[in-house]
Amino acid sequence: MKISAAAAALLSLALPTATAWTVSRHNSAMMVSSVHRSASMSIRSPSLLQSTTVKDAAMEEVAAAEAAAPASTNPEMFGTVSSSKLNKLYDLVVIGGGPAGVAGAIKAAQMGRRAIVIDKPKFDAGVLPNGLDLFFGGPTGLFSKALRDLAKTTNVAAMRAQHMDSDVIWKQITNGIVKLAMRNSEGQCRTLARYGIDYLQGSAMLLGEDDPANAVAEKKFAKDMDSPEDGLRSVKVTHTGVLDDYVGFVDDAEVTVTGTKVLVCTGSKSTRLPGIPFEESHRIFDSDTINLLGYFPRSVTISGLGIIGIEFANIFNALGVKDVNILVRGDVETSTKKLGMDMDVANELMRLLKKSGVKVLEGTSVSEFSYVPPPGADDEYIEMKLNDGSTMQTDLFFAATGRYPVGKNEETGLESAGVEVADRGMVGIDKKTLATSSKNVYAAGDVIGPPALASTSMEQAQRAVSAMFHEGDDDVTKDANHDDPLSIGVWTIPEMGYFGLTKEQAEKEGYSVVEGTARFDQCLRGRVFAPDGLCKLVVDEKEGTVLGCHLIGKEAAEMVHYGMALVKAGTSIFEILQTVYTAVTFHELFKEAALDANSKLDFGVEWQEIFAILQSECDIDFSEDYLREKFDSIDEDGSGELDEEEMRALFESMGRTVSKRVIFNIMRLSDTDGNGTIDFGEFKAIFDKIACPKDEE
Numbered sequence: 001m002k003i004s005a006a007a008a009a010l011l012s013l014a015l016p017t018a019t020a021w022t023v024s025r026h027n028s029a030m031m032v033s034s035v036h037r038s039a040s041m042s043i044r045s046p047s048l049l050q051s052t053t054v055k056d057a058a059m060e061e062v063a064a065a066e067a068a069a070p071a072s073t074n075p076e077m078f079g080t081v082s083s084s085k086l087n088k089l090y091d092l093v094v095i096g097g098g099p100a101g102v103a104g105a106i107k108a109a110q111m112g113r114r115a116i117v118i119d120k121p122k123f124d125a126g127v128l129p130n131g132l133d134l135f136f137g138g139p140t141g142l143f144s145k146a147l148r149d150l151a152k153t154t155n156v157a158a159m160r161a162q163h164m165d166s167d168v169i170w171k172q173i174t175n176g177i178v179k180l181a182m183r184n185s186e187g188q189c190r191t192l193a194r195y196g197i198d199y200l201q202g203s204a205m206l207l208g209e210d211d212p213a214n215a216v217a218e219k220k221f222a223k224d225m226d227s228p229e230d231g232l233r234s235v236k237v238t239h240t241g242v243l244d245d246y247v248g249f250v251d252d253a254e255v256t257v258t259g260t261k262v263l264v265c266t267g268s269k270s271t272r273l274p275g276i277p278f279e280e281s282h283r284i285f286d287s288d289t290i291n292l293l294g295y296f297p298r299s300v301t302i303s304g305l306g307i308i309g310i311e312f313a314n315i316f317n318a319l320g321v322k323d324v325n326i327l328v329r330g331d332v333e334t335s336t337k338k339l340g341m342d343m344d345v346a347n348e349l350m351r352l353l354k355k356s357g358v359k360v361l362e363g364t365s366v367s368e369f370s371y372v373p374p375p376g377a378d379d380e381y382i383e384m385k386l387n388d389g390s391t392m393q394t395d396l397f398f399a400a401t402g403r404y405p406v407g408k409n410e411e412t413g414l415e416s417a418g419v420e421v422a423d424r425g426m427v428g429i430d431k432k433t434l435a436t437s438s439k440n441v442y443a444a445g446d447v448i449g450p451p452a453l454a455s456t457s458m459e460q461a462q463r464a465v466s467a468m469f470h471e472g473d474d475d476v477t478k479d480a481n482h483d484d485p486l487s488i489g490v491w492t493i494p495e496m497g498y499f500g501l502t503k504e505q506a507e508k509e510g511y512s513v514v515e516g517t518a519r520f521d522q523c524l525r526g527r528v529f530a531p532d533g534l535c536k537l538v539v540d541e542k543e544g545t546v547l548g549c550h551l552i553g554k555e556a557a558e559m560v561h562y563g564m565a566l567v568k569a570g571t572s573i574f575e576i577l578q579t580v581y582t583a584v585t586f587h588e589l590f591k592e593a594a595l596d597a598n599s600k601l602d603f604g605v606e607w608q609e610i611f612a613i614l615q616s617e618c619d620i621d622f623s624e625d626y627l628r629e630k631f632d633s634i635d636e637d638g639s640g641e642l643d644e645e646e647m648r649a650l651f652e653s654m655g656r657t658v659s660k661r662v663i664f665n666i667m668r669l670s671d672t673d674g675n676g677t678i679d680f681g682e683f684k685a686i687f688d689k690i691a692c693p694k695d696e697e
Contacts, residue, residue, distance in 0.1 A: 078131035078189055079201030081116070082243040086255050089221040090114050092465065093235050093257055095204045095412065096265030099454040100445030102137045102188055104263045104461030109195035111469050116198040116257060118237055123292065131201065131241070134181045135291070137188030139454035143291040144311050146177040148491050151318035170296035202240025205413040206233065206262060209439060217258040233440045234258045261440050261468045264427060265461060266412055268403040268446035276399050280372040283382055285398045297396035299323035303366065305335040307490050309400030310349070314492040317356050324357070327364045340488065342502045342550035344517065348534055349496065349552055364388070405447045431482035434464035442468055451486050487564045489557030494533050497560025500548030500567040503538050512541040516573065516597025520553045523588040530554035535589040537573065539597040544572040555586055562587060573597050574605050603689055606669060611689055613662055627687055630654055631680050641677035
């Protein structure tokens, strides 16, 4: 039996009586001499993973967590449901136990509905003998986020200086990942239990409305429905464990679960391009299998400059891997623009990557994998031929070439059940309610396509549940905009975050914009703790409102939410400049960026009080003909320019008495050439800013 570093660590945490673990690198065997077995259920055996050991401190932490858990949570019963419960009608059956599925089930429970989550573990190896799934309820990037955190806190160089073996270092890192994953999955299970939501592990297949099993269910639950026309939907679950009321635990069972509604949250999978030997899974990884990495690589080659590839390149580099390469088929600018990334932020990212030693090879791809070492040949390297004819060696190859929705999957039966699925596997939905083309079936998360983020997936699932169970006359989805812009966080070191428009995007939408940029060392906290990075605001030149916020630097993925609030509220840089920010915080950078943007405006913050004074009376239509007539009547010498006295006379002729100091400052701010006068163009620009719209009749 083989087991991964992550799952073996989790297993030893969950079962303190497991002993005699033998360890080696690259798919080494693991033996268990004794494992406690519950009399009420069989023990599931993990496989296809590698082993590790766990510190006593981790054991104590888990024991303390189990002691503090609610009495109703049985750590040996994760993913099983009694037959008596399954034989009753559910309001909602959720297929998929990622962030979307869990959020949808909780929303249903909060609306007083009975729900069940059916989830097939991503990897058999990730399921412990007590049924706990290492990956349950977590986003696809849970492993990378945990690894990133440990890369920041683990001093690999110091460990190597003490002559610690790479396997020992990697085991310590893995232990940290395991503890985080266990807390997350157990926490998700406890949350479901608190809401009375059932959780069943197994392979779920949606049945069609005319399926015999669904017809039987409609007859069986006819008395539970207000109207037979409302319909029901049934889901066949195989390879599951059920607690039968008479015979006890039944493993590898098949059951039918029925609900009034079904929410499909089957997620996404890694795109596997042809020509890459993914069967050599001990050295060749994709964005799913990288979660099972069981050794500390000496060198890493990553194909793809998407968010996942960038994150892992940065993480491996931070862990002290000296040779990290990113292969980019095209060029950096094109790749980063596809991500909606500001080019200054992208350039700063590339600068920091290269500064740290990461090589970004543009126009480069692998044409052939000449040799992949067999398991056990730990000292050998993967040999590759590149498209330019050169060769490259690497210890680990990671194909970060995107993901695709899991809609076209015969196991889930979506198409057969009447759900419209596109060629790429994306489920078609109504963008307001997230209803699919099949009656009583809804979908959310990665399976419906972009943006495929954990945060948006959760919102989609909650919106779908609100729509399916709302019984009032009002439209609970009326304010929903499925295509609203989203805040993006990229967990590099340092982080990136962005929301709203880039300058290029804003100009395409018809805005005239300026950009305000502040480097992190322009605030005290940045200078002292984290000088690398920048904060940029994209600002509407006419109104001074913030249209986009783009960040790279320490805590950027947190700060972007403030930037998002600025954009959504239509906040102007003038308001930002009046805001008092707590000293020695990164948020002071927003004021610095606003100051920079202000310096590029024709009418910046220094004009705003003057405009407020001039707009105190707003009953005149300042058309160009009207302004020209007034200007020429004062410009008696025909010079085309007015001095300070003439300007005051002009305002008086328009029925406005303006103080001498205001006139002086208007002249001072407008007189860009320093000749002490103002021409008609400068004069008109001022009145264009203070012109008031006509009252609507």
